[in-house]
Amino acid sequence: MVNSTGKVIGEERYFQPEIEQIGRSELEAMQLERLQRTVWDCCQNVAFYKQTFSQAGINPRSITSLADLASLPFTTKQDMREAYPFKLFAIDPKNERVQRLHASSGTTGNATVVGYTQKDIDIWGDTFARAIAMAGGGPDSILQVSYGYGLFTGGLGAHEGGIRMHSTILPMSSGNTKRQVQMMKDFDVDILACTPSYALLIADTAIEMGYDPANDFNVSGAILGAEPCSEGMRQDIERKLGVKMVDIYGLSEVMGPGVSCECRHQTGLHVAEDHFIIEIIDPNTLQPLPDGEWGEVVFTTLSKECSPLIRYRTRDISRIVPGECPCGRTMRRMDRIAGRTDDMLIIRGVNVFPSQFQEVLAGFEELTSYYQIVLTREGPMDNVTLKVETVPEFPFDQVRLIEQLEQRLKGELRSNLQVSVGIRVVEPKSIERSEGKAKRVLDLRDEQGA
Amino acid sequence: MIDQVTVFLENSTGHLAALCKALGDAGVSMHALTVADTASYGVVRIIADEPARAYEVLNAQGFRASLTKVYAVEVADEPGGLARLLESLDTADINVEYAYCFSTNANKAVDVLRLSAAEGAEEAIAAAGCRLLTPDELYS
Numbered sequence: 001m002v003n004s005t006g007k008v009i010g011e012e013r014y015f016q017p018e019i020e021q022i023g024r025s026e027l028e029a030m031q032l033e034r035l036q037r038t039v040w041d042c043c044q045n046v047a048f049y050k051q052t053f054s055q056a057g058i059n060p061r062s063i064t065s066l067a068d069l070a071s072l073p074f075t076t077k078q079d080m081r082e083a084y085p086f087k088l089f090a091i092d093p094k095n096e097r098v099q100r101l102h103a104s105s106g107t108t109g110n111a112t113v114v115g116y117t118q119k120d121i122d123i124w125g126d127t128f129a130r131a132i133a134m135a136g137g138g139p140d141s142i143l144q145v146s147y148g149y150g151l152f153t154g155g156l157g158a159h160e161g162g163i164r165m166h167s168t169i170l171p172m173s174s175g176n177t178k179r180q181v182q183m184m185k186d187f188d189v190d191i192l193a194c195t196p197s198y199a200l201l202i203a204d205t206a207i208e209m210g211y212d213p214a215n216d217f218n219v220s221g222a223i224l225g226a227e228p229c230s231e232g233m234r235q236d237i238e239r240k241l242g243v244k245m246v247d248i249y250g251l252s253e254v255m256g257p258g259v260s261c262e263c264r265h266q267t268g269l270h271v272a273e274d275h276f277i278i279e280i281i282d283p284n285t286l287q288p289l290p291d292g293e294w295g296e297v298v299f300t301t302l303s304k305e306c307s308p309l310i311r312y313r314t315r316d317i318s319r320i321v322p323g324e325c326p327c328g329r330t331m332r333r334m335d336r337i338a339g340r341t342d343d344m345l346i347i348r349g350v351n352v353f354p355s356q357f358q359e360v361l362a363g364f365e366e367l368t369s370y371y372q373i374v375l376t377r378e379g380p381m382d383n384v385t386l387k388v389e390t391v392p393e394f395p396f397d398q399v400r401l402i403e404q405l406e407q408r409l410k411g412e413l414r415s416n417l418q419v420s421v422g423i424r425v426v427e428p429k430s431i432e433r434s435e436g437k438a439k440r441v442l443d444l445r446d447e448q449g450a
Numbered sequence: 451m452i453d454q455v456t457v458f459l460e461n462s463t464g465h466l467a468a469l470c471k472a473l474g475d476a477g478v479s480m481h482a483l484t485v486a487d488t489a490s491y492g493v494v495r496i497i498a499d500e501p502a503r504a505y506e507v508l509n510a511q512g513f514r515a516s517l518t519k520v521y522a523v524e525v526a527d528e529p530g531g532l533a534r535l536l537e538s539l540d541t542a543d544i545n546v547e548y549a550y551c552f553s554t555n556a557n558k559a560v561d562v563l564r565l566s567a568a569e570g571a572e573e574a575i576a577a578a579g580c581r582l583l584t585p586d587e588l589y590s
Contacts, residue, residue: 390458390514397456397518397564398547399486399493424490427460428514 009220009244012264012327013133015165019274020130020329027330028066031277034302036063039072042308045090048075048083049310069277069300070288074311077112080253084110091117091306098306103151104252112253115306120255121160123303127258127272128161128223128248134263134270134327135221135246137191139166144184144219146194146202147226149173153256154226158193161258167191174198181206181213188218196229196237196245203240214242223248225257228337247336253312254299260334268321268333275303278334279311280319283341283351291320294351296341297334315341317353345375345441347419348382354440357386360412366394366405370431377445385422386413387431451519452585453501454562457494458514461487469494469513476507481588482552482562495550497522497562499589520564522583523575525551527559535561538578542570560588 014020022030042049043060052073053060062068079088086093093101099118103111116124137143143162147154155173162169170187172180174194180202183189192199199222206213213219219241225248229237238245249269250257259276260269271278279298280289289295297314301307317340321333339353346352354373361371372387388409396402406423413421432439459465466485473480473496482497498504501517508515525531532551539546545566553559560583565571575582 392514395516396458396493396514397454397495397516399488400547402491402493403488425458426491427458427512429512430460 007215007218007220007242009136009242011136013136013138014329015129015133016126020270020331022274022330024330027273030274031302032063032066034274035066035069035277035300038300038302038304038308039063039310041090042310046088046308048079048088066277069279069311072310074286074298074313075309076313077253077315080112081110085113086115088309089115089306090308091115100156101151102153102156102252102256114252114255117305119303120305120307122164123275124157124255124258125160125164127255127261127275128157129165130270130272131223131246131248131258131261132161132165132167132191132221134261135191135223136244136264137165137167137221141165141167141191142170142187142189143167143191143193144170144172144180144187144189146172146174146180146192146198147257153250153252154193154195157250157256157258158223161193177201177205178209181209181211184213184219185211185217190218191221191223192219192241192243193223193248195226196224196233197227199224199237199241199245200233203237207240214240217242219243221246223257223261225249225261249334249337251314251316253307254301254309254314255304259299263325263327263329265326267325268335270325270329270331270333273331276301278320278332281313283344284346289319291332292322294319294335294338297337313341317341317344345373345443347375347384350417350419352417352419356417357413357440360409360416361388363412364405364409366390367409370433371440372431373441375441375443375445382445383422384419385424387424387426389426389428389431392428452497452522452583452588453505453517454520454564455496455498455501455504455508456516456518457496457508459485459492459494461489461491466492466494469508472507472511472513473498473504476503478504478507481554482550482560484550486548495548495562497552497588518564520562521571521575522588523561523563524581524583525559525561527553527557531559532561535575535578535580538574539563539565539571542574542577543567544571544574 039060043053056073091098093115097117098115100116103113145158147158149155222243222245234245244264246262248257248261250259260271262269277300280295281298283296297316297318299312301309317338318334321335339355344351368389370389374385376383409423479499480496484495486493505515505517547564549563551559551561
């Protein structure tokens, strides 16, 4: 794709074509061998796994097929917190082989800490380098890394990618946005790596400074991740910067950015399956789900030396995108993250996310964006009531109009959520306003005695 | 046409009392009050002597109030009085969205009507032998 000024956007490139286009049977043989080694390593060197495997009565030598993975116990975020700081390490952090530590912010409990050997860092770099290629970059690229550098894996993960790709790295970190814009222009940067919201701020700042980055700048690819990005936001970034944006996914517990990434076709994020096994499980039954079905994403690392993980429950909700990608990569794709299991409500056995209510409400201009979901129980049945407020202009003098609004909203919710929802139009400003995280869900089911 | 104060009210204990107290404290006098209720909320319609002030007082206190133009018709307080008025509106193809009545003295009643169309309404009311009340007549 070439834009009006001749800028090439989203060229099809690969970093490790022999791996990225590997045959499935060859890949699965590689995965099995690596899985057996990882399980053995965990049982030998990680006290946590020694204990959980022996409690579950699992012999580490009993893994003879990839299907055996489903018999292994899970690792949860809570396990990682309790292991603070180093109890899940397979190698002592003071050992000369361990090169670096990263940690999550720990705002909701203990931080989770991960360690990397040089090999771990190189593999991380390789997976991010694949993302650089997916965004159309290569050894001839100038890569502007505007993720924060530090304990957060974004900055240094992208940086390692640039090293492995032999790109020229501009290690900006985040902040000082005008300077980011100036250097992007003056240094002919062609690939930008940062969060979607920061990419948008860079674009808007450039426009405020009088530039038209879509045409005046050389930037043609953006590798954006670490936070959700709606389709509208993606289009905004692509239009303003004149780039092809690829969505990158990763979490520090598993590695960092590069666990999966979109190619230029933007039809899902190719998982680096040579280094990670992805499973989608039903978060209630914990049973694996077939391709195409939405559930919780679970990762098992295959190559990590310092912080290997078996069946780590990410709490992110996604699915495997069925079918093949036109880019020629054989690595399966996961869909963009739809939500988190923490937010998920189970209503009469149906999984529902508050964000789904929000999306439906956005289609009603008669209503404000404030809402509250109230869950109650009547006998064996779950009851859902959605509290909404009308906008001040709503002509509530006509009860008929309120009733029509309720009926329309009910219908939309039923077809979107597959659950029948009661509507309660409440007085203005009676739904709690909050500057931080508003309490959108009031679950009274347990208080009523299940 | 006169201004009716309409208030959206949650259907829970004490809300109507709070509404009336707010108007009473402000010295606003009510001539009529009617509540259209559903399981979860009510729509309260009020004829007050100072509708504009009632509207301000209520909104300032966090109520969701609005002003609605309605017809106030003086009807003879006798059998068939209201029927004649409604037949006349029906003939003019005007629909009544809601209506309520109150009595001001022994032989006259006031009917408050919200109509689907304004065109021809005054003529239809006159044709029924009824008189449209002005705000001054009603509030004094």
